[in-house]
Amino acid sequence: MEPTPExxxxxxxxxxxxxxxxxxxxxxxxxxxxxxxxCRIIADGIRDEFPDADVRRVQEILRERLAIAxxxxxxx
Amino acid sequence: MTPDEAIAAMIDAxxxxxxxxxxxxxxxxxFYGVAxxxxxxxxxxxxxxxxxxxxxxxxxxxxxxxxxxSFELITATTRWCVSLTGTPFSFDLFLLSDDxxxxxxxxxxxxxxxxxxxxxxxxxxxxxxTKLRWSQQGRRPKDIEDVRxxxxxxxxxxxxxYVAAWCQQHGTEGLLEGLRRRAAE
Numbered sequence: 595m596e597p598t599p600e601x602x603x604x605x606x607x608x609x610x611x612x613x614x615x616x617x618x619x620x621x622x623x624x625x626x627x628x629x630x631x632x633c634r635i636i637a638d639g640i641r642d643e644f645p646d647a648d649v650r651r652v653q654e655i656l657r658e659r660l661a662i663a664x665x666x667x668x669x670x
Numbered sequence: 671m672t673p674d675e676a677i678a679a680m681i682d683a684x685x686x687x688x689x690x691x692x693x694x695x696x697x698x699x700x701f702y703g704v705a706x707x708x709x710x711x712x713x714x715x716x717x718x719x720x721x722x723x724x725x726x727x728x729x730x731x732x733x734x735x736x737x738x739x740s741f742e743l744i745t746a747t748t749r750w751c752v753s754l755t756g757t758p759f760s761f762d763l764f765l766l767s768d769d770x771x772x773x774x775x776x777x778x779x780x781x782x783x784x785x786x787x788x789x790x791x792x793x794x795x796x797x798x799x800t801k802l803r804w805s806q807q808g809r810r811p812k813d814i815e816d817v818r819x820x821x822x823x824x825x826x827x828x829x830x831x832y833v834a835a836w837c838q839q840h841g842t843e844g845l846l847e848g849l850r851r852r853a854a855e
Contacts, residue, residue, distance in 0.1 A: 608736075612758045624673075624757060628707045631674040632700050638784045639701035662822055663704035666815075 633660075671732055676754050677711045678785045680761055683729050685787075690716040692779045692790040695762070696816055699801065701784065702794045703819035706812075709758050714776060716766040722750050732756060744807050745769035771799060771836055794824050795833050802842040814849070821853045 613621065633656060640655045641647065647655065671679070677697070684691045695712030715722065719739070726735040732755040742749045747767035753760045766776055775796035781788050792800070798817050805813035821828070830850075837843040 608753060612753075612756065615756070624759075625707075627672045627674070628709065628759075629705075631672065631677070632705045632707050634674055635697055635700045635784060636705055638782070639703075642701070642782050659704045659823065663706070663819065666704065666819060666822060 671754065673709075673711075673754075673757075673759050674785055676733075676759060676761075678787060679729065679733075680711065680713065680752075681785070681787050681789050683725050684713065684715065687721065687725050687728070689721065689725070690776075690790075692776060692792060693784065694764075694792060694797075694800070696812075697784075698791045698797055699816040699820050701782070701791060702797060703816070703823045706816065706819065710760045710762060712762045712764065714764045714766055714772070716776065719748060719750075719765065722763055722765075726750075726752055733761075742767075744803060745772045747772070771796070771803075771840070775800065794820060794827070795829050798828070798833055798846075799836045799840070799842075802837060802845050803840045806840070806842050806845060814845070818849055818852070821849055825850075825853055 616624070636659055637652055637656055640652050640659070644651065644655065677693075681693070692714050693711065694714050695710070696706055696708040697711050700706060700708075723735065726733055729752075734753050734755050736751040736753065740749050740751075741747070742764060745767035746769065748765045750763040751760055752763060766772060775792045778793050778796060779790040780793060781790055783789075784791070791797075798820060801813040801817045801820075804810055805817070833846065834843060837846045
């Protein structure tokens, strides 16, 4: 789905403006919040795939998936 | 408001508005695959444009509807952008199009639990098909990464025949084959 180039520019400008208005501390916090949000959604997916998994097992699989993500990032 | 609180608020608002909808995009590839941090959340809505304005209006601050809607060229539909004021986080709200695959993935959407809420998402197969189409027509490498990540996790459970049939129609079968070969290595 492709928005017009003008809109992309406008949104990018808006994002850059928002990022510039944030302090370094706020940006670190946002990064942590995004990571937390990502992990919550991955964990929801793991629970959907493994309905019998307990909390500990879900955490184990989550760690495995984060390791896969790091490995894939390093793969050209 | 944190990103997960904002996504949950959007899900609640769409649900309360009685709008048939599904969460799509990279939040869904996170659900099926491995982590990729993303600063937006995408939804497909079966509704007319006027209701989108009402929903976002009802959400109020910190949600802010961008002034200009845009047209998405791949499935020929309308897209609204909603930003979360004070952060770079945003939402893309797409109206359900008449595109055959867009219709099919919406029909096949499944209910799952995300962020403590019941929410519809496309199947893993339809997620792959859409991402491959966007990666080709939208020339977006991150979509290829998303598909690669989903295949890495879900590869054995995917109905490849269904995926291949749509990819053939979209002209993305070469991309699919390449990714499957890489996953098998």
